[in-house]
Amino acid sequence: xxxxxxxxxxxxxxxxxxxxxxxxxxxxxxxxxxxxxxxxxxxxxxxxxxxxxxxxxxxxxxxxxxxxxxxxxxxxxxxxxxxxxxxxxxxxxxxxxxxxxxxxxxxxxxxxxxxxxxxxxxxxxxxxxxxxxxxxxxxxxxxxxxxxxxxxxxxxxxxxxxxxxxxxxxxxxxxxxxxxxxxxxxxxxxxxxxxxxxxxxxxxxxx
Numbered sequence: 365x366x367x368x369x370x371x372x373x374x375x376x377x378x379x380x381x382x383x384x385x386x387x388x389x390x391x392x393x394x395x396x397x398x399x400x401x402x403x404x405x406x407x408x409x410x411x412x413x414x415x416x417x418x419x420x421x422x423x424x425x426x427x428x429x430x431x432x433x434x435x436x437x438x439x440x441x442x443x444x445x446x447x448x449x450x451x452x453x454x455x456x457x458x459x460x461x462x463x464x465x466x467x468x469x470x471x472x473x474x475x476x477x478x479x480x481x482x483x484x485x486x487x488x489x490x491x492x493x494x495x496x497x498x499x500x501x502x503x504x505x506x507x508x509x510x511x512x513x514x515x516x517x518x519x520x521x522x523x524x525x526x527x528x529x530x531x532x533x534x535x536x537x538x539x540x541x542x543x544x545x546x547x548x549x550x551x552x553x554x555x556x557x558x559x560x561x562x563x564x565x566x567x568x569x570x571x
Contacts, residue, residue, distance in 0.1 A: 370400070378392055400448050425563060461531070461534050464534050519558055522554055527562070
Protein backbone atom coordinates (compact mmCIF):
# COMPACT_ATOMS: atom_id res chain seq x y z
CA UNK A 365 0.00 0.00 0.00
CA UNK A 366 1.17 3.52 -0.79
CA UNK A 367 0.89 5.42 2.48
CA UNK A 368 2.09 8.73 1.02
CA UNK A 369 -1.43 10.15 0.52
CA UNK A 370 -2.62 8.88 3.90
CA UNK A 371 0.28 10.56 5.67
CA UNK A 372 -0.88 13.96 4.38
CA UNK A 373 -4.29 13.68 6.06
CA UNK A 374 -4.64 15.80 9.26
CA UNK A 375 -5.40 12.77 11.43
CA UNK A 376 -5.03 14.38 14.85
CA UNK A 377 -7.23 17.33 13.97
CA UNK A 378 -9.93 15.21 12.33
CA UNK A 379 -10.02 12.57 15.08
CA UNK A 380 -10.26 15.32 17.69
CA UNK A 381 -13.22 16.84 15.84
CA UNK A 382 -14.80 13.39 15.46
CA UNK A 383 -14.59 12.76 19.18
CA UNK A 384 -16.17 16.16 19.81
CA UNK A 385 -19.25 15.09 17.84
CA UNK A 386 -18.43 16.30 14.33
CA UNK A 387 -20.10 13.64 12.16
CA UNK A 388 -18.48 14.98 9.01
CA UNK A 389 -15.06 14.49 10.60
CA UNK A 390 -16.04 10.90 11.43
CA UNK A 391 -16.97 10.30 7.80
CA UNK A 392 -13.81 11.95 6.49
CA UNK A 393 -11.60 9.94 8.83
CA UNK A 394 -13.28 6.61 8.05
CA UNK A 395 -13.26 7.34 4.31
CA UNK A 396 -9.57 8.19 4.38
CA UNK A 397 -8.77 5.01 6.31
CA UNK A 398 -10.91 2.87 4.00
CA UNK A 399 -7.91 1.69 1.90
CA UNK A 400 -6.33 0.29 5.08
CA UNK A 401 -9.52 -1.59 5.97
CA UNK A 402 -9.92 -2.80 2.40
CA UNK A 403 -6.34 -4.04 2.32
CA UNK A 404 -6.98 -6.70 4.95
CA UNK A 405 -9.84 -8.17 2.92
CA UNK A 406 -7.22 -9.17 0.35
CA UNK A 407 -4.94 -11.04 2.75
CA UNK A 408 -5.53 -14.70 1.97
CA UNK A 409 -4.46 -15.88 5.42
CA UNK A 410 -7.12 -13.86 7.24
CA UNK A 411 -9.80 -14.54 4.61
CA UNK A 412 -9.03 -18.26 4.72
CA UNK A 413 -9.62 -18.42 8.46
CA UNK A 414 -12.35 -15.86 8.97
CA UNK A 415 -14.05 -15.17 5.64
CA UNK A 416 -13.98 -11.88 3.78
CA UNK A 417 -17.10 -10.41 5.40
CA UNK A 418 -15.84 -11.21 8.90
CA UNK A 419 -12.42 -9.72 8.14
CA UNK A 420 -14.03 -6.49 6.98
CA UNK A 421 -16.35 -6.39 9.99
CA UNK A 422 -13.47 -6.86 12.45
CA UNK A 423 -11.30 -4.31 10.65
CA UNK A 424 -14.11 -1.73 10.53
CA UNK A 425 -14.89 -2.14 14.22
CA UNK A 426 -11.20 -1.83 15.08
CA UNK A 427 -11.03 1.43 13.12
CA UNK A 428 -14.07 2.90 14.88
CA UNK A 429 -12.69 1.83 18.25
CA UNK A 430 -9.39 3.48 17.42
CA UNK A 431 -11.12 6.77 16.61
CA UNK A 432 -13.06 6.61 19.88
CA UNK A 433 -10.06 5.81 22.04
CA UNK A 434 -7.21 7.72 20.43
CA UNK A 435 -5.94 10.41 22.79
CA UNK A 436 -3.29 12.03 20.62
CA UNK A 437 0.47 12.18 20.82
CA UNK A 438 1.31 10.40 17.56
CA UNK A 439 2.48 12.43 14.55
CA UNK A 440 -0.03 12.52 11.68
CA UNK A 441 2.30 10.72 9.30
CA UNK A 442 2.61 7.74 11.68
CA UNK A 443 -1.11 7.23 12.35
CA UNK A 444 -1.86 5.16 9.19
CA UNK A 445 0.75 2.61 10.23
CA UNK A 446 -0.65 2.60 13.77
CA UNK A 447 -4.18 1.98 12.49
CA UNK A 448 -2.82 -0.87 10.40
CA UNK A 449 -1.13 -2.38 13.47
CA UNK A 450 -4.29 -2.13 15.56
CA UNK A 451 -6.41 -3.83 12.89
CA UNK A 452 -3.78 -6.49 12.31
CA UNK A 453 -3.61 -7.23 16.03
CA UNK A 454 -7.40 -7.63 16.19
CA UNK A 455 -7.42 -9.98 13.21
CA UNK A 456 -4.57 -12.13 14.52
CA UNK A 457 -6.35 -12.50 17.85
CA UNK A 458 -9.54 -13.44 16.00
CA UNK A 459 -7.66 -16.15 14.11
CA UNK A 460 -6.26 -17.46 17.39
CA UNK A 461 -9.77 -17.64 18.81
CA UNK A 462 -10.95 -19.45 15.68
CA UNK A 463 -8.12 -21.96 16.02
CA UNK A 464 -9.12 -22.57 19.62
CA UNK A 465 -12.76 -23.11 18.69
CA UNK A 466 -11.86 -25.54 15.93
CA UNK A 467 -9.64 -27.50 18.28
CA UNK A 468 -12.59 -27.75 20.67
CA UNK A 469 -14.71 -29.09 17.83
CA UNK A 470 -12.06 -31.74 17.19
CA UNK A 471 -11.38 -30.34 13.74
CA UNK A 472 -7.64 -30.12 14.11
CA UNK A 473 -7.16 -31.83 10.77
CA UNK A 474 -8.49 -28.76 8.97
CA UNK A 475 -5.82 -26.51 7.53
CA UNK A 476 -6.67 -23.35 5.59
CA UNK A 477 -5.55 -23.82 2.01
CA UNK A 478 -5.29 -20.13 1.32
CA UNK A 479 -1.90 -19.51 2.79
CA UNK A 480 -0.13 -18.95 6.07
CA UNK A 481 1.64 -16.07 7.77
CA UNK A 482 4.93 -17.23 6.31
CA UNK A 483 3.53 -17.33 2.78
CA UNK A 484 2.34 -13.75 2.78
CA UNK A 485 4.87 -11.13 1.87
CA UNK A 486 5.29 -7.49 1.15
CA UNK A 487 3.16 -4.72 2.57
CA UNK A 488 -0.03 -6.77 2.57
CA UNK A 489 -0.75 -6.77 6.28
CA UNK A 490 0.20 -10.43 6.52
CA UNK A 491 0.50 -11.64 10.13
CA UNK A 492 4.12 -12.76 9.99
CA UNK A 493 4.50 -12.31 13.75
CA UNK A 494 2.19 -12.91 16.72
CA UNK A 495 0.42 -9.92 18.25
CA UNK A 496 2.91 -9.88 21.11
CA UNK A 497 5.39 -8.39 18.63
CA UNK A 498 3.24 -5.25 18.46
CA UNK A 499 2.81 -4.16 22.09
CA UNK A 500 1.63 -0.64 21.25
CA UNK A 501 -1.22 -1.97 19.14
CA UNK A 502 -2.25 -4.52 21.74
CA UNK A 503 -2.14 -1.97 24.56
CA UNK A 504 -4.40 0.27 22.50
CA UNK A 505 -6.65 -2.70 21.84
CA UNK A 506 -6.97 -3.34 25.58
CA UNK A 507 -7.96 0.29 26.10
CA UNK A 508 -10.89 -0.22 23.74
CA UNK A 509 -12.32 -3.14 25.70
CA UNK A 510 -14.48 -1.09 28.07
CA UNK A 511 -16.01 0.90 25.22
CA UNK A 512 -16.96 -2.29 23.41
CA UNK A 513 -18.36 -3.84 26.59
CA UNK A 514 -20.49 -0.74 27.14
CA UNK A 515 -21.87 -1.03 23.60
CA UNK A 516 -22.66 -4.73 24.11
CA UNK A 517 -24.96 -3.80 26.99
CA UNK A 518 -27.26 -2.12 24.44
CA UNK A 519 -27.82 -5.39 22.55
CA UNK A 520 -30.79 -7.62 23.31
CA UNK A 521 -30.31 -10.64 25.58
CA UNK A 522 -29.71 -13.21 22.84
CA UNK A 523 -27.29 -10.93 21.02
CA UNK A 524 -25.34 -10.27 24.22
CA UNK A 525 -25.15 -13.98 24.98
CA UNK A 526 -23.94 -14.86 21.49
CA UNK A 527 -21.31 -12.09 21.32
CA UNK A 528 -19.97 -12.71 24.81
CA UNK A 529 -19.93 -16.48 24.39
CA UNK A 530 -18.36 -16.47 20.93
CA UNK A 531 -15.81 -13.68 21.28
CA UNK A 532 -14.99 -13.62 24.99
CA UNK A 533 -15.53 -17.21 26.16
CA UNK A 534 -14.44 -18.82 22.88
CA UNK A 535 -17.47 -21.11 22.78
CA UNK A 536 -18.35 -22.78 19.50
CA UNK A 537 -21.51 -22.09 17.51
CA UNK A 538 -22.85 -25.53 18.44
CA UNK A 539 -22.16 -24.98 22.15
CA UNK A 540 -23.99 -21.66 22.10
CA UNK A 541 -26.90 -23.20 20.21
CA UNK A 542 -27.19 -26.01 22.75
CA UNK A 543 -27.20 -23.56 25.66
CA UNK A 544 -29.81 -21.31 24.04
CA UNK A 545 -31.90 -24.25 22.83
CA UNK A 546 -31.83 -23.09 19.22
CA UNK A 547 -30.25 -24.05 15.91
CA UNK A 548 -26.66 -23.20 14.93
CA UNK A 549 -28.13 -21.27 12.00
CA UNK A 550 -30.01 -19.02 14.43
CA UNK A 551 -26.79 -18.38 16.37
CA UNK A 552 -24.92 -17.41 13.19
CA UNK A 553 -27.74 -15.08 12.14
CA UNK A 554 -27.86 -13.51 15.61
CA UNK A 555 -24.09 -12.99 15.58
CA UNK A 556 -24.23 -11.21 12.21
CA UNK A 557 -27.08 -8.97 13.36
CA UNK A 558 -25.31 -8.21 16.64
CA UNK A 559 -22.11 -7.21 14.83
CA UNK A 560 -24.07 -4.84 12.60
CA UNK A 561 -25.78 -3.32 15.63
CA UNK A 562 -22.47 -2.99 17.45
CA UNK A 563 -20.96 -1.20 14.49
CA UNK A 564 -23.86 1.26 14.55
CA UNK A 565 -23.65 1.71 18.32
CA UNK A 566 -19.92 2.35 18.22
CA UNK A 567 -20.36 4.81 15.37
CA UNK A 568 -23.09 6.55 17.40
CA UNK A 569 -20.75 6.92 20.38
CA UNK A 570 -18.10 8.45 18.12
CA UNK A 571 -20.52 10.82 16.43
